[in-house]
Amino acid sequence: MKHIHNDLLKERIFYRVIWLIVSKEFDVVKLQDDIASALNLKKDLDKVGDKLKRAAFLSEMLKKAGKHILILDDVWDKISLEEVGIPEPTSGNGCKMVLTTRSEQVCKYIDCKVITVKPLSEEESLILFLNKVGPNIVQSPTLMPTLRLVVKECAGLPLTIVVVAGTLKGENEPRIWKNALKELKERIGKVEGAEAEHCFLYCAFYPEDFKIPKNELIEGWIDEGFIDEMDTREEMKDKGHVIMKKLEDNCLLEKCSNHLRWTCVKMHDAVRDMALSITNVNSRCMIQAGKQSKKLLKKDGWMADVEKVSLMRNSISRILKDGSSPQHQLLKTLLLQDNPIEKIPNSFFANMPSLSVLNLSRTKIERLPNSISKLENLTTLLLDGCQALRYLPCLSKLQGLKKLNLCQTKIEKAPEGMDMLINLRYLDLYVVTLKEIPIGLLLKLSRLQHLSFKDMHELNKFASSMQQCKSNLIKYRLQVGPSCWEHERDKFVSINELEFCQELSELIKVERLILSATFSHLKRILIWCCMSMKTLFAHWLLPNLQNLEEIWVEDCDELVEILGTSTLEDHQDAEKGSDAFIKFNLPKLRNLELHALPELKSICSKSGAMVCDSLQVINVSSYDKLKRIPPFVPLIGNGQPYGHAPPSLNITSSTFWWESLEWDDPNFKNVLQPHWHPW
Structure with missing residues (x-):
């Protein structure tokens, strides 16, 4: 489909070529948003009310868009064009539509011309496989009989051929070839050892077709402990990039970018299905990401021995009832980010003693429950973008915590007990409402390597009190804007990387801030x-x-x-x-x-x-x-x-x-x- 899209752009037959991936978790509102973004009308659509009015608005805009083609890729279920706001394509309105699907019923429902994509022939499959597997394998006569059997098992499916060939590239053992499909899990592990196996399977924790920012993904691998501990986080991130490159080279992850032009990767849905099947068989995971669920699964709906749960990017607004305390003694990872959660019962975490990674980023919670204070095995607490969050309980017992992200919360003071977080390596205090960082607090966090805060006032305090920590600090983030204070450049401690915020709107005394060669x-x-x-x-x-x-x-x-x-x-x-x-x-x-x-x-x-x-x-x-x-x-x-x-x-x-x-x-x-x- 990518080639068709690019060819249409080159031929310049259509005024617009719009290519959208629908995926299994189809949602009308999301598809409407994607179409509006392609038309550069997202802001206008956001002002429109319910789905019906949004559909009418989109229909009118598409009719005015000139001669265009709309490509709906990876459609799994029936779609009502009228409900979305897509005008019925006719010769008169200049609209054409192409969709790809595995279901003939979808084609019949939309009443479109069906073009069946047949599997590759054995000869075509073999040519594709040999192109991907590399010249060393091609020149090995002892492997050719086994290779042909593996190609035959791929059933003429191009994606399967590419994935299997990439996984077996450079492998000379015939017995491994004979069992390639059955033993694919082990072959993934050989990309870069057990580390890469865990890193690959972790990608399936994200929703289908989701574009995962590379930096976020590597941070997640570090948080989960998939990358061996090193002297610095920067070294661990470097290792993460090496693993990611291996996964990309073996066609298990695909490079892409999101609407912010961030460098991302994504899994093809067939590769994700493969990862999910491996995860379901061999680990205690529950993955319900991007399912548009509105309720947390009932406490008796979780496996008793579940260790990792991903419910990210759903529509969950409330977690169980007050007084609820689910019994999950083995739970280590709980991913709830990007849900409209407003309240968490006070005792919710009371019986999760093994919890290590908790992600509540971009939720609507106003306070964290007191039971957080008892999570003595917690190493990662992510609250990035919780713009209503004002209260955190005492953190003094969380001495295993290595990463704390409070970016863009509404806290006004540093959480109680934060000075006891002696193992903290990553701290994000980029908080507009934070009135002050207590003098001496950062000095007690002697293992800190990543620090982010808002304004120059805190930088000046930091620069005068961080002599004992400056050798460890790798990166800090600094807001330069209306709250900027004058400073002397020679007061800066040694810093490896300086990042300016994307929301920058003005520079005060800019001639003095932007110096030669900055x-x-x-x-x-x-x-x-x-x-x-x-x-x-x-x-x-x-x-x-x-x-x-x-x-x-x-x-x-x-x-x-x-x-x-x-x-x-x-x-x-x-x-x-x-x-x-x-x-x-x-x-x-x-x-x-x-x-x-x-x-x-x-x-x-x-x-x-x-x-x-x-x-x-x-x-x-x-x-x-x-x-x-x-x-x-x-x-x-x-x-x-x-x-x-x-x-x-x-x-x-x-x-x-x-x-x-x-x-x-x-x-x-x-x-x-x-x-x-x-x-």
Whole structure:
């Protein structure tokens, strides 16, 4: 389906090509959201009321979307197009629809033309298998009879062939080949030992087709203890990346990115089914992720000896009744993140003495139950994004805790007993409402390696009191914004990595904060939902950005220009047509992505010119006021441009926007026209 999607984009037959994965856990609202996002209308859809009104809105928008094709991939059950808001495709409305499914009943229900994808022939299967398994195996005559048997067992299914071939790549033992499908679990383990086996199976704890951020996944592996303890978390993360690379190379995980352009991986549903079957047979796990469940399973619905439970990304709002205390003596992992849970009974955790990993991130809880205090074996407590959470009980007995994430909660003071967490390595206190971090608290956390807090005031306190811990600290995160305090750079302790928040809207005394060469190694910048920002870069900052390769700006409602003049006077001179000329030089810039910027008027000031010789991708969407692409292809004499733009340049936009552009030089449009492609 990926090849079909890419071919349709290249052929430019359709104004829009929308490709969506539906999956087994079909949900009307989610599909509506995905369609709206593809149309860049998600914000508008969010303002609409119930499902019926949302469907009517989408139907109208799709009818106005011009000639388009909608690809619904991996459909498991019947879908009412009317309920979702998809107009019935006709020759008159310009809409085409393609769906992939394993069910002939789905095709009959939607009344579409059925094209049966037949399994590969034995010869085709063998060719595909040999291409994937590698030349060393192909050249081994002793393995060929066994290899043919394995290929035959794959039943002509391309995905199975690719997975099995990748798993057996480099394996020379015939007996292992004969039992390849039955012993696939052991073969997964041989990718990188037992570590990789556990890491692979853990991916099935996420919902089907979910794009898992790589960093989040590796952190999860560390939290679960799948990666052997090392001197630093950074070394453990490096090991995690090695394991992930092995799983990707063996076709067990697929690289992708989510809507925030975070690097992610996902499991094909067939690979996930395989992982689930292995998990069900060989471990005490209960996985009900992304099932749209509204209630926690009854306490007698859990296996008595269950060790790991994943109920993430459901619709659970309440956990059992007050006074409930489920008996799960062996439970080690409980994943409840991304549920609208509002209340947890006080005694809920009283009989979970083995609990090691608890994830309640992005729930609606206001307080943690007192029974948390008794979880002496707890090593990981994740409360990231619990924006209603104000109260935590005493943590003094949780001395085994290694990771505590309180990011974006509503706590006003550090939890009681936090100074007793002597084994803590990871602490996220990025909390807007936190009034103060007690003096000396961080000094007691002598094993800390990752620290995140909000403002410069805490940094100054930290810098003056952390001499005993600074050798351990690997990373901290710092908010720079309205609460920023002046500081002297030489007071910083030794830091390996500095991360600025994505919600940045302003810099105070920016000339003093951004010093020479501060961003000299920056390669990629993502600006998202900065609602007060008007200019992304002033021209005097560009000398520090000579290694910048990608600019991605999205959902910044007030942004007027990307590359601007330095001061208000400069801006006024430019508007009046001053003779001052500015070169906006970004020699390594390759990608420029501009989306949902309703006030954007220019990419760079009219008083200057862009010098971007490496530019390869320009992608713009949802613009009314942007009427000009500044020249970035150098001119030769008499206003004639060079013969062509860089061969790899690709410009993507709507036809309407492209045709409405105003050009400083008409020859420039002729140079770019061969490189422009409509959505």
